[in-house]
Amino acid sequence: MKDLIQDKLFDIKYIIEKFDKPIFEKNIELFEKNNIKPSLVCILTSDDPGSISYAKGIKGICKSYNIEFILDKINTKEELKEKIRYYNNNDKIHGIIVMYPTPFGNDTHFMNLVSIEKDVEGLNHEYMGYLVQHEFYNDNENLRKLIIPPTAKGILYVLKRNYMVYEKYFSNYGRYPENLKENPFKLEGKKVVVINDSLAVGRSLALMLLNENASVRVCQKYTDYNDILKFVSFSDIIVSAVPSDEFTIPTKYLPERSIVFDISFEGNFEYPEVFERVYKISPKWNMVEKGNRINDMTLHRLISNLFYLINRKLPKEDLIELKEFENSIFD
Template sequence: MAEVLKGNVVANKIKEKMTEDIEQLGKLGKIPTLGIVRLGQNPGDISYEKSIIKNCDKLGIETKVFEKDENINTEELIELIEELNHDNNISGILVFRPLPKHIDEEIITNTISPLKDVDCMHPLNLEKIFEGDLSGFAPCTPKAAMEVLKYYDIPLEGKNVVVVNRSMVVGKPLAMMLLEENATVTICHSRTQNLNEITNNADVVVVALGRAKFFDESYFNEKSVIIDVGVSLDEDGKLSGDVDYDKLLPLVDKITPVPGGVGSVTTSILLSQVVLACKNM
C-alpha cells in the first residue's frame, strides 16, 4: 500500500511560519493585505474567493475584493490595477484568471507591479525562476508541489523526474525548480509518444493534464512517486486527479490524493507570498 502524501500537514507547517511573520509585521505596524480582482460572477471564482478570504481571516491577513463587471475593457482594468500598485495598504494583488476574451491578458500581466505580483503573473518574476532565483514569488501550484516533495523528504538530487505539463503556469517553472534541486527533468505533454514508457522509467512523476483518471497502472511501477496536480470531474461528477487513485494506491510507493493533496497547499503558498510582499514593502 502506497504512502499517502497528504497536503494538509504541509499547509499547516507553512501557516505556522506565516503566523510568526504576521506577528512580527504587526509589531512594525504592518498588516498583510491581499487585493482580489474579480470580473463577473463566475461560480468557480466566487468559491475560490470565499476560500481565500476564510483562510486569510484565520491567519490575520486582510482582504479587499474589487469586483468589476465582466464587460470591463482593458483600459479600465489597467486603471484599477495601477491604483492598487500605488496603494500602500495593498501588499499583494490577485487577478482571477482566465480573463474574459476581450481583455488583453498580456498587457494586464505586465501592468501588475512585480513587487505585488503574488500569483507570479509578471514576466519579470517568471524570469527570475528561469535564472535560478527562487527567493521571490513563484507560481503557486508548482511551488506547492515542491513543498510536498520537500516535506516528505523525497530525494530529488540525481533522480529522474517526469513532469507531464508544459505550461508556463505549472510545467515549465516546476522543471526549473526541480533542476535547482539537481533532478534530471523530462517534460512531457498530451502529444508525447510512448508516454507510459517514459513515466515508468521515472523515480517521480508529476501529472497535470486535467484529465480525470487518465493515468492507470500501465504508467507506473511499484517504486513510483506520484504527485497529482490535475483537478477535474470524473464520470460520476466527483472531483478527481489525473491518476486513477483507488486503482494505484496498492501498486505504487507514494501518491498524493485529490482532493487533499497539492491543491490544499496551493492557497497557503499564495498567502505566504502576500506576507512576503508585505515584508518587502
C-alpha cells in the same frame, strides 16, 4: 482499502502545522510590531467554477490569518487593466492575484501589468527571469525572498519538507523509514515527468526541479499520448495537471513506488487502483479530506508569497530575527 489509501497519502496537514503555521505567526507578530495590516485583493475575471472555488479558498485562508481580503469582479479587458493599475498604486494593498485564464486572451499582458511589489503569483516576467536564473533573494543579504508561482512552489515544498523529515528520521534512528536504502524525496538525479506546460504550474515547476538537479520531461497538449505513457513508465515522480476528464494515465504505466501528484480537478489517474501502485500520492481533491489536499498547500504558498512582499518593508533587524526563527523550525 481505506487503510492503504491513508498510508499512501502525503501528510500535507502535518507539513503545514510543523513548518507553515509557526513561521506565519512569527511574520504576523513582526507585522503587528511595525503597524502593518496585511491585505490581499483577488480580481475575478470570469464565472469559471475553478476560479470561483480558488477565490473562496483564498478568502478562507486570509480569514484564518487575519488578512484583509478584497474580492473584485470585472467584466471587460479595459476594466481589468484599470483595476490592476489602481491596486498597484494603492498603498493599502500588499498583494494582487488575478484569476487566470481570463476571457480576454494574451494573459501574459496582464501578468506583466501587475507590479512586482504586489505580484503574489510570481507570474510577472521579472520573477520568471529570476526563476530561470535560479535566484532566491531580492537583496544581497539573502533576507528578502523572491516570489515563485504558488501551485508549483507547493509541490516542490511538499517534496523538500518530506526530504527533511526523512533525513531527521535517519539522524535519529540511523535508517530511513521502512528501512529504505535512500531518501525517496531526494531530487538530485531523479526522473520527473510534468504533464502541463502552463506558466503557473508546468513550466515553473520544471524550472524549479531543474534547479534541484532533477531530470525533467515536460509534456503538453501537442505531446503524443503514447509518448506521455512512455515517459511516465520510467519516471520516479509524476505530476499531472490536465484539465480534462478525458485524459487518464492507466495505473499499469506507473512505476512501482513512484511519487505522484494529481493536480487536475477532474483527476488524471485511475482510482482507487493507483493507490496500490505508488509510494506516495497527492490525489484528486475529493479523494482526501480538506486540510490535507495539495490545494491547501497552494493556498499556504500564496500567503507565504504575500508575506515575502510585505517583509520587504520590514527593518533589517526584524528580517534577521525572522530568518533565525525559520532556521530553528527547519533544524
